[in-house]
Amino acid sequence: MYSVEVQSINKIYETAFRKRRVQALNDFSIKVEKGSIFGLLGPNGAGKTTLVKILLGITFPTTGTATVLGHDISNYKLKSKVGYLPENHKFPPYLNGGDVIKYAASLSGYEPPNLEQKVDELLSLVKMLEWKNMKVKKYSKGMMQRLGLAQAMINDPELVILDEPTDGVDPIGRKEIRDVLIDLKNQGKTIFLNSHLLSEVELITDNVAILNKGNLVHQGNVQELTTSKEKFKIKFASELKEELKSENFNKYQIEQMEEDTVLFKLNDVEELNNLIDDLRKAQLFIVSIEPLKSSLEDMFISLIKNSDK
Amino acid sequence: MTTKNIYKIAYYTYREALSRKIFLTFFGISTFVLVVFGLIFLFSGIEDLISFTQVEAGERIDLIEKIVDVLKFSIAAPLYGVGLFLAIFAASSFIPNMLEKGSIDVLLSKPISRNQVIWGKFLGGLYIVLVNIAYLVIGIWFLIGLKFGNWDPSFLMVIPTVTFTFAVLYSLIILVGILTQSSILAMMLSYLIFMIFSPVLLGREEIAILIDNKFVEYLLDALYYLTPKTAELASITTDMATGDFSFDYMPFITSAAFMILSLGLSIFIFSKKDY
Numbered sequence A: 001m002y003s004v005e006v007q008s009i010n011k012i013y014e015t016a017f018r019k020r021r022v023q024a025l026n027d028f029s030i031k032v033e034k035g036s037i038f039g040l041l042g043p044n045g046a047g048k049t050t051l052v053k054i055l056l057g058i059t060f061p062t063t064g065t066a067t068v069l070g071h072d073i074s075n076y077k078l079k080s081k082v083g084y085l086p087e088n089h090k091f092p093p094y095l096n097g098g099d100v101i102k103y104a105a106s107l108s109g110y111e112p113p114n115l116e117q118k119v120d121e122l123l124s125l126v127k128m129l130e131w132k133n134m135k136v137k138k139y140s141k142g143m144m145q146r147l148g149l150a151q152a153m154i155n156d157p158e159l160v161i162l163d164e165p166t167d168g169v170d171p172i173g174r175k176e177i178r179d180v181l182i183d184l185k186n187q188g189k190t191i192f193l194n195s196h197l198l199s200e201v202e203l204i205t206d207n208v209a210i211l212n213k214g215n216l217v218h219q220g221n222v223q224e225l226t227t228s229k230e231k232f233k234i235k236f237a238s239e240l241k242e243e244l245k246s247e248n249f250n251k252y253q254i255e256q257m258e259e260d261t262v263l264f265k266l267n268d269v270e271e272l273n274n275l276i277d278d279l280r281k282a283q284l285f286i287v288s289i290e291p292l293k294s295s296l297e298d299m300f301i302s303l304i305k306n307s308d309k
Numbered sequence B: 001m002t003t004k005n006i007y008k009i010a011y012y013t014y015r016e017a018l019s020r021k022i023f024l025t026f027f028g029i030s031t032f033v034l035v036v037f038g039l040i041f042l043f044s045g046i047e048d049l050i051s052f053t054q055v056e057a058g059e060r061i062d063l064i065e066k067i068v069d070v071l072k073f074s075i076a077a078p079l080y081g082v083g084l085f086l087a088i089f090a091a092s093s094f095i096p097n098m099l100e101k102g103s104i105d106v107l108l109s110k111p112i113s114r115n116q117v118i119w120g121k122f123l124g125g126l127y128i129v130l131v132n133i134a135y136l137v138i139g140i141w142f143l144i145g146l147k148f149g150n151w152d153p154s155f156l157m158v159i160p161t162v163t164f165t166f167a168v169l170y171s172l173i174i175l176v177g178i179l180t181q182s183s184i185l186a187m188m189l190s191y192l193i194f195m196i197f198s199p200v201l202l203g204r205e206e207i208a209i210l211i212d213n214k215f216v217e218y219l220l221d222a223l224y225y226l227t228p229k230t231a232e233l234a235s236i237t238t239d240m241a242t243g244d245f246s247f248d249y250m251p252f253i254t255s256a257a258f259m260i261l262s263l264g265l266s267i268f269i270f271s272k273k274d275y
């Protein structure tokens, strides 16, 4: 079951006199599993915001189709089950924090009898309850962001789309937002996240898609993406000196060696097993074998560099 | 569902209008006018009013009717001019504010269709103008009724005619707002029609005689029938206020056609635009 399915979407922005043409999305397709946290990553201008705007009917695709919660995106009614935090969002300046949440609830068609209580619950969840009665035009950036997150959740959405939710939020606030998102996921909601902050994304997302200049560069599980298939750290019981210099180990590429730990660069898992056999034959006592993890950021940078070539 | 959505947008347009001090100012001025008239009526006899309004001597019943007409005219005419001037000023920012980056994203991400948004903005703006005008007109009508026993309801027709004229100009404000996102431009264009185009085009026959060119004559005619006829609507308003219903319906019909066209075009363009 997918919450979002995008099929070969192209989006070309043309300026009025056709002097400039921007291909913001190029034959882009993704699927977002229901109940997961999905991260859409990419450098500035990659097309991330364009994609979420298309999903919400704020911008229209040039070609291609997409469904959200099983409905074609042209059906505006599906949005009653979606929450959205736009980047650089603005709310009517004459409203106060509590009014903004009610504004979002009302426009989403969400009118429970205990609305006031729900508003307070959400405001305290994002630590904004004490600012409830202050006009939003006096809010700081981080306060706007917290309020934006709260209004995106008021209609009890099945899908929450957040465009840079932690932008301008202090480190403690970011941790709080991450906890809120994990909590939403545990309630079975799907979260679609646009972000630059890869170290944060890495902490919470299940799947990511990496977008560069409108093209899908990579898609997959965060775990798989950050876990290298080629590099293994092997820890031995004692410090190694000469053992690995013998002919038997010439064929294996050693990247790094320190005391009792050796980092091997291998071609595949089969080679890893051969290595283990050889190590055991040489009577070396293995304590642990660990595939080397690279950070999402490292992977991101190398993927973007490759795709720019 | 549809009406509910339109109502919600209209409600927030109304709130936005209230937050802009201009409608409150208008409300304050109206209250002031009502109080002044109330006090004058309270402390002066009918004889004082006869000399005050400089109605020529005649039968007493006739005299009273004449005073009432002068009073009605002297409320309806400035109300039309000043009321619409302020209303245009206040309404011209509704659409550009809505379209601001960040605001429009929030709005369009809600389960409300784009044509519901336009209808809501339109009706919300109309509603607040209607309420403001009705307050003053009904108030004056009531005072005149109490003082002179004249309860002729034709004065109340000022409410729909002024609101209608606003609706026509507001449809233009919406269209220009959608097209250019500029409140200044929307406001200028409305004022241009309201204060220059319409009065000038009303006298197009005299101009045509002066210029004596068939092409110019046709051009003026075409412009006349295409643009809102606020100058005629003004005189229709004052005529109706004083009980004269012998006017031509053409200005209503062509202005209504203009309104429908502008709104239709606004909805069409808004529904296709990327934000």
Ligand SMILES: Nc1ncnc2c1ncn2[C@@H]1O[C@H](COP(=O)(O)OP(=O)(O)OP(=O)(O)O)[C@@H](O)[C@H]1O
Pocket (backbone or CB within 6 Å): A013, A014, A022, A023, A024, A042, A043, A044, A045, A046, A047, A048, A049, A050, A051, A087, B274, B275
């Ligand atoms: N309304 C528009 N008209 C013309 N071009 C646009 C418009 N909106 C976006 N673009 C262009 O489309 C491309 C993708 O923009 P988009 O906002 O989707 O990027 P992004 O990935 O969200 O970037 P960021 O990380 O900076 O938010 C950019 O080149 C941008 O200039």
Ligand SMILES: [Mg+2]
Pocket (backbone or CB within 6 Å): A048, A049, A050, A087, A163
């Ligand atoms: Mg963006």
